[in-house]
Amino acid sequence: MNRFVVALTSITALAVLSACAALASGPEANAKLDTMPPPAPYAQVSRLLPLPEFIPGLGTIFVAPDTLPAGPFLGYDRDGRLSATIYMTPLKDLEGGISFDDLAVGNSNVVSVDIYYNAGHPGVEAPHAHVVLFHDEGAKGRLAE
Template sequence: MKKLALAVVVTMASSLCAMAASDVTKSPPPAPYEQVSKLVKLPDFLPGMGALFVDPATLPAGPFLAYDHGGKLVSTIYMLPIKDLNPDKRFDNLAAPGGNVDHVDVYYNAGHPGVPEPHVHVVLWHVPAADEARVAK
């Protein structure tokens, strides 16, 4: 009986972990994520990126979760400060909270509200390249 109870607890815990991992696929994601436009002066939806959410404790790097107009997760974005891209700093074990990554884009950004210093955007796309249009406008 104890083995059966343990098996049930383990199965339930595994299911809860799987559900928690998928919670970020729809907007709004669960705490500790907050809408970026509520934290800094930015629009609710940024063309080319989407509606962004971040755990403020992870700033400036993120991960930022980006959603399309329908509230579906399209990408996970890291904003890595240029000053930290040196031999003394590492960014290890960066998570992809949205699950599978279809492709990755990396590009420079001179800074913006919330991350004012120059940085690199590392975009982990969870959708095919053709579906990036979901956040184009």
């Protein structure tokens, strides 16, 4: 259990640092990601893997394949608005000392962060933590539906 707590602590620090880096770059840098679909090299995950088009809690997700496994994954609500940036960091990598530095953020506005364990799924099969940065006050609710 202690290794899991250490991993989540590391991920929390990573999420905060990534959000701060995005704030420094300004909102114009990510404006082209604000609506679905994002430009290449992002691809819709449900078209690449056996996953639903809309995943409750994450939305319709896109990822640039060369950023796997961590991402960022971009989560869009049902209206096509970017609502979350998601990272999927394998616990084994974190425990082995691998860090995921300077990850991009889909939108510099971050109002809340959720971190939770996932046992694995198509695309990121190993146990990992989801770090979800929500980009506005209503984002979490829109992605839940």
